[in-house]
Amino acid sequence: MKGVVNAVRHHLAVVGSYLRVGLLNFVQYRTDFAVAVANALVGLVTQVIGLAVIFGQTTQLNGWDHSGLLVLVGVFFICSGLLGLVIRPSMQTLMEAIRLGTFDFTLTKPADSQVLASVQTVAPQAATDLLVGVGVIAWTLVSDGQGLHPWQVGAFLVALACGLAIIYSFLLMLSTFSFWFVKLDNILVVFEGLFQSAGRWPVSIFPPWLRLVLTFVVPVSFAVTVPAQAIVLGVDGATLAAAVGVAVLFLTGSRLFWRHALRHYTGASA
Template sequence: MSSTLQHNLTIVRTYVRLGALNVMQYRGEFFIAVINAAITLVTQLLGLAVIFGRTATLDGWTPAGLLALIGVHFFLSGVIGLVIQPSLEQLMEGIRLGTFDFTLTKPADSQLLASVQTVSPARLVDVLVGLGIVGYACVRLGTTIPPLQWLAFCVTLVLGVVIVYSFLMLLGTCAFWFVKLDNILVVFSSVFGQAGRWPITIFPSWMRIVLTFVIPVGFAVTVPAQALSTGLDLATLGATALVAVLFFTGCRLFWRYAMRHYTGASA
C-alpha cells in the first residue's frame, strides 16, 4: 500500500473517530436517527403494501425487487447523511466565513479533507437498515443469486456512491463563486428522497432523462437494485461505470480549477 493511500486512510479514520466521539457526547442524536429510520421504513413498507394489494407487479418490478430498491435507497441516503452532505455544508460555511483557508494549509489533498471533514455517525443507522433490507429482499426473491449477479450489485452500489458523491461535490464546489448554495442541497435531498425510492421506469420519459443524466438517481439507485433483483446486461453495467468515471473526473477537474482560482478569504 502506497504511503499516500495510507496517509489518506489515516485522515479518514481520524475524522470518523472524531465523529464517533461527538455522538457519544450527544447520544440523543443517535436515538433520533433510529426513530427517523423506523418511521421512514414503516411508511415506505405501507406504501408498498397499498400498491401490491392492487397489482402483482409495478412496471415489471416485483415486491422483492422494490424491497431491494428501498434498501439501496436507504443505504445511499445513509452514506450521504453520514459524511457527504455534512462535509459539503461545512465546506460552504468555511468558504463563507473564511475558515476554509486553514484546510489549504494542511499536508493533505484539499478535496479529500473537504469531503470527510464532518462525519455524522448517527446516520450509520440508515446504512445498516439499508443493508438489512437488501438482505431480506434477497430472501424474498426466493432463488439463489449467482456470484456474478452479486458482484454486479456490489460494483454498481459502489459506483452509485461515487456518482452521488461526485454530483454533490460538483454542486459544493460552486460555493467558491456562489456563496449561498444551501438551498440546492435541500432541493437535491428532496428529489433524491422522493424520486429515489421508486424505479425510474415508472416516471414519464422526460423525467427519466432528468433522473438519469441531470440528477443521476437512476444510475445510483435503480441500477444496483435491478442488478440484484433481475440482473444487468453488460451495456447497462458499462454505462453506469462510464457515468461514474465521467462524474468523478468532472468533479476532480472542477475542484482543481476552483483551487487555482481561489484567492482566499482576504481577497
C-alpha cells in the first residue's frame, strides 16, 4: 500500500513539474491567450445561435430543452479545455517523437513512460475553453433559478472524470498505433472533427446504431452527455456505475495496449 502511495505521489510530482514548465512557456507568448479567448467566444456564439434556430421551431429535442442543451454545451467546452490543456498536445508530441526516434529519451527517464508521454506538452491557453464552459453552466443555472443537490454535484464530477478518462484512453490507443505506422497525425485531426461535431449534442438524439458507436467505439458523445445529464435530468446509481465500468474498461485496455507496444518498440537505433 505504501508503495502505491509513493508511486502516486511521484506521478503527481511529475505532472506538476510539466504543468509549471508549460505555464512558464505560456507567459512568454501571452498573445496566444487573447487568441484562445477569441476562438472560444466565437465557438460559443456559433453554438448558441444554432440552438436558437433549433428551439425557434420546437421546445424539446428528444427530452432536452434549451437550458439543458446549454448545460451540455458548457460540459463540452470543459472537456475540450481539459483535453486541449495536456492530453491532445501530448499525444501529438508522442507520435512525432516515435516517428523521429526521440521517444528513446522518454524511456530513459525515471518515471512511468505512459505518464510522461501523457503530460509532456502543456497548452495553458486551452484553459480558456474550461473557463467558458464553467461560465456557461453557472449562467444557465442562475438564469433558471436552479439549485444543485449535493448528489447532482457528486454525480457530475464522477461522470466528468469518467468521460475524460474514456477520451484520454481512446486518444492514447490511437497514438500508440504510431509504434507500427510511420505517420498518424491526421488521425487526431479526424478525431477532433468528430469530437467537435458529435460532442456538442446529447447521444440520445442519434440513431441506435450510432449511439453504440459514440459510446463504445468512438466514445465522444457519451463522455459529454452523461455529465450534462447529471445536472439537467439526473442520473441514477446504475448509470454512474456503467460510466465507471466503461472508463475502467478503456483505461485497462489502453494500458495493456501501451505495454504491448513498448515490447515491440525497437528505438531510433534500429
